[in-house]
Amino acid sequence: MSQDELIYDWNALPGSHDYEATRVELDDETLRDGLQNPSVKDPPIEKKIELLHLMVDLGIHAVDIGLPGAGPRAYEACLALAREITECELPIEANAAARTVRADIEPVARVQQATGLNIEVATFIGSSPIRQYAENWDVDQILSSTRDAIGFAIGEGLDVMYVTEDTTRSRPRTLARLFSAAVEAGARRICLADTVGHSTPHGVRRLVRFAKDIVAGTGESVKIDWHGHRDRGFGLANALAAIEEGVDRVHATALGIGERIGNVEMDLLLVNLHLLGTHNHPIDRLSDYCRLTAEMCGVEVPHNYPVIGDDAFRTGTGVHAAAIIKAMQKGDGWLEDRVYSGVPASIVGRKQTIEISPVSGLSNVRFWLSRHGYDAGDEALCEAVFGLAKKCDHTLSQDEIEAEIARIEAARA
Structure with a gap:
């Protein structure tokens, strides 16, 4: 198409x-x-x-x-x-x-x-x-x-x-x-x-x-x-x-x-x-x-400021992330940059970012783990991080996710 x-x-x-x-x-x-x-x-x-x-x-x-x-x-x-x-x-x-x-x-x-x-x-x-x-x-x-x-x-x-x-x-x-x-x-x-x-x-x-x-x-x-x-x-x-x-x-x-x-x-x-x-x-x-x-x-850029704010191309929502990930899997950068964005991140030198939050799906977790060098096929690990996200009231930071990963790995040792 x-x-x-x-x-x-x-x-x-x-x-x-x-x-x-x-x-x-x-x-x-x-x-x-x-x-x-x-x-x-x-x-x-x-x-x-x-x-x-x-x-x-x-x-x-x-x-x-x-x-x-x-x-x-x-x-x-x-x-x-x-x-x-x-x-x-x-x-x-x-x-x-x-x-x-x-x-x-x-x-x-x-x-x-x-x-x-x-x-x-x-x-x-x-x-x-x-x-x-x-x-x-x-x-x-x-x-x-x-x-x-x-x-x-x-x-x-x-x-x-x-x-x-x-x-x-x-x-x-x-x-x-x-x-x-x-x-x-x-x-x-x-x-x-x-x-x-x-x-x-x-x-x-x-x-x-x-x-x-x-x-x-x-x-x-x-x-x-x-x-x-x-x-x-x-x-x-x-x-x-x-x-x-x-x-x-x-x-x-x-x-x-x-x-x-x-x-x-x-x-x-x-x-x-x-x-x-x-x-x-x-x-x-x-x-x-x-x-x-x-x-x-000496001014601050609000996190939700259009195009330039930290959250302009960042999502933790399961449905949104799933669509972006599917576009990535097609190997189509044009599609990835537009399927859930009215402004393509690439025209301003930025990229789409997927996070893990209370409204995330497992696809967010698997994608995040893969992008950060972890085994996205480890179902127990995915479920543990997913469960942590569902208990939280905020988008997980990298430190929080990696602390949970370390906890799982220590329990396995």
Whole structure:
């Protein structure tokens, strides 16, 4: 039976979005928005550089190297990352964040001048009525700041991405004025920001369509980015909705770290785009990318985190294990990796793992013993380990299993 016949894919029925024909870029915000999470550590520069190389290994197209106007430490990190990209000729574009004020944009220009690296400045300003009310701003003030900041950035030789913070709670008329003014001033990319994770996929679709109409009306070639947060749990779904509506680039962070509870998870976005046929670059170093982020930022990866967590490809359930073992016995690695897994472990450099737990069958026990160099045909040994599992309230550790084996062997001596 062919592989195509073994999985009926409802995701690819006629009328579905053609992801294989979709070309979307990814912008990694781990080293800027990711480090704004209040529970993470700001890692040393050498670790940031190591992560930068892993981004390249994963085929990520662009990286936010930070907000150099935030202070000397932030400036030095941005400078070091820009130099690394230039000196190593890394195939990744760079952008840096700045408020729509000259004092924030000037350090970005200095980094560009010092390294010779073309840097896109992401100038951001709040656009929603609730933000305007809290800040005592009006739209005319925002427009004035927008024009001045973009004009200054263009004069400094920077490309400009104009970011309207809280876009998903902003009035259409305000956004139309801001986008048009930004493009007229020289911005060639606008970013739609779901700054507080307010949007649903339906809202994303409407907003992207609206923004595309405004951009088309300018007559200029302007790209559109999506920057989402996951306060309501819609981060990944919103990113996919934005892609389906035709945005040019999506922002995300490793493990979803970021302001409050974080951003779209770059790792999960990569996996899904790879499976959907859009991201064709190998992602076998995804675990390294996530583990390094966790280590250098001082965060823990939950055991049940999709794809990367310890339990992602691990089962102690009898029915599940039996199916995987039968697939292994057929000598079919493709089948083994998919019969009980929606994500093939091999694409991220991992393997299916079978454990022994209270819900295991004898097939789990026999398989485990065989894989660890014991006689899986020893029925008394199998029954002893199986009996131990049924008495426990947890998955057995290797030490527990081997202690039981030692007990059986000692009794036989």
